[in-house]
Structure formats: C-alpha cells, structure tokens
Amino acid sequence: MRLLDRQDNVFEEIAAIHYVSFGPLERAPNGILRNIFDTATVFVTYSPDMKRVVAFAFLTEKLGEPYVWVVATHENYRGQGFAGHLLDEIETFVRAMNAATGITLTVHVNNAGAQRLYLEKGYRVLRFLTNYYGSNEHGLLMRRPL
Numbered sequence: 001m002r003l004l005d006r007q008d009n010v011f012e013e014i015a016a017i018h019y020v021s022f023g024p025l026e027r028a029p030n031g032i033l034r035n036i037f038d039t040a041t042v043f044v045t046y047s048p049d050m051k052r053v054v055a056f057a058f059l060t061e062k063l064g065e066p067y068v069w070v071v072a073t074h075e076n077y078r079g080q081g082f083a084g085h086l087l088d089e090i091e092t093f094v095r096a097m098n099a100a101t102g103i104t105l106t107v108h109v110n111n112a113g114a115q116r117l118y119l120e121k122g123y124r125v126l127r128f129l130t131n132y133y134g135s136n137e138h139g140l141l142m143r144r145p146l
C-alpha cells in the first residue's frame with residue numbers, strides 16, 4: 001500500500017529493516033533515510049496480521065524520471081513475493097500518473113538476488129556505474145521502460 005500517514009513508528013520499523021538489509025557501504029545514515037521517508041512516495045507491506053511492516057520501498061525522482069531509491073524486505077519474510085509486489089504497485093502508481101516513460105533504480109553489481117527480481121519485473125541494465133558505492137564497489141543503473 002502507498003503510505004499516506006508518515007508515523008514515526010512506521011519509520012522506525014522501516015529503519016530497522018533497512019539497517020539489517022544493507023551493509024555499511026549501501027546503508028544510508030538514519031538522518032538521510034528519514035529525509036527521504038518524509039519526501040518520497042513510500043510503499044509498505046504489512047504482515048498478514050497487520051502488526052508489522054514486512055517490506056517497503058521509496059519512490060523518488062532522478063534526472064526527471066521516477067526512481068526507486070530503496071526496496072527491502074524483512075529477512076523473515078523474503079522469497080514470498082513482497083518486494084515483487086511493491087515493484088508492481090510502484091509501476092501501477094507511475095503508470096497512473098501518465099507522464100513517465102520509465103522507472104530507474106541502482107543496484108550493487110554483486111547483488112544477484114535483487115538483480116534477478118528486477119529482471120523478472122522488466123528492468124534492464126542501462127549503465128555500469130564505476131565505484132558508485134565506494135572504491136571498487138560498482139553499481140548498475142537499471143530501467144524499466146513503460
């Protein structure tokens with residue numbers, strides 16, 4: 001679902017998932033994460049009992065195009081289609097805005113699991129981003145044409 005009410009407790013759950021999901025090179029400092037949370041279009045999925053956030057994604061804009069700034073799923077809930085569902089929701093949301101011709105995101109070259117998911121969802125590698133995450137830590141810019 002798209003989050004309309006930016007409660008602090010939701011941010012705290014998101015920050016906790018984010019913290020354990022990314023290593024120090026990819027992880028954003030909490031202040032930056034909070035800033036993006038406050039300004040992005042935020043998508044969240046709750047557990048079936050609605051008690052906790054299990055996956056989230058932030059949609060922002062980069063170079064005039066919708067940009068998936070982050071997507072992550074709580075480690076206990078991975079492999080159940082949650083991130084894929086969020087990417088579908090994002091695509092539906094962007095299509096409904098009727099303005100964009102694509103959605104982009106960046107992924108670490110070694111993050112094969114995420115890349116497989118993005119390929120399944122129609123994202124294709126647009127550019128190799130040398131040292132994007134730090135020295136010898138390269139990224140891939142991927143784009144889903146709409």
Ligand SMILES: CC(C)(COP(=O)(O)OP(=O)(O)OC[C@H]1O[C@@H](n2cnc3c(N)ncnc32)[C@H](O)[C@@H]1OP(=O)(O)O)[C@@H](O)C(=O)NCCC(=O)NCCS
Pocket residue numbers: 021022055071072073074077078079080081082083084085106107108111113114116117120
């Ligand atoms: C990458 C990440 C977001 C994927 O989240 P996820 O919710 O597990 O993703 P999905 O379940 O939608 O898809 C992952 C896999 O589960 C499979 N899957 C989807 N629905 C499924 C279901 N109902 N049952 C079993 N498997 C399923 C998908 O086919 C996919 O399989 P694959 O790995 O063979 O491609 C998650 O691993 C994560 O948070 N990683 C750490 C943070 C990260 O790297 N984020 C991306 C940064 S760019």
